[in-house]
Amino acid sequence: MSMSLEGQFQKVEEKLFQNRYLVDSGQPHIRVAPHEKPSKNLLAMTHLCPAGCYSQAETGQVEITADGCLECGTCRVLCEESGDITWDYPRGGYGILFKFG
């Protein structure tokens, strides 16, 4: 007997869509340090961040838009100690609100 898995599993994108994010205007909790050329780790974040917060400008620098950050900590582990970024939790009441786990 074959069973369809459709309807039993939700795609990750659909799950992420359930979350809500409250933007703390003008107070991003992650900042990228000024640089001319990004380090390997910082550049890697343009592919690794699950929320797609990091992007590379045409001029080569890596930028962040912290809206939608899932606070997974990947960029913190890879880029904070080197000084590529500064990372703090959002202020109370702001940031990601997980609806399902």
Ligand code: SF4
């Ligand atoms: S903490 Fe995770 S989701 Fe947030 S910007 Fe860093 S890698 Fe992306």
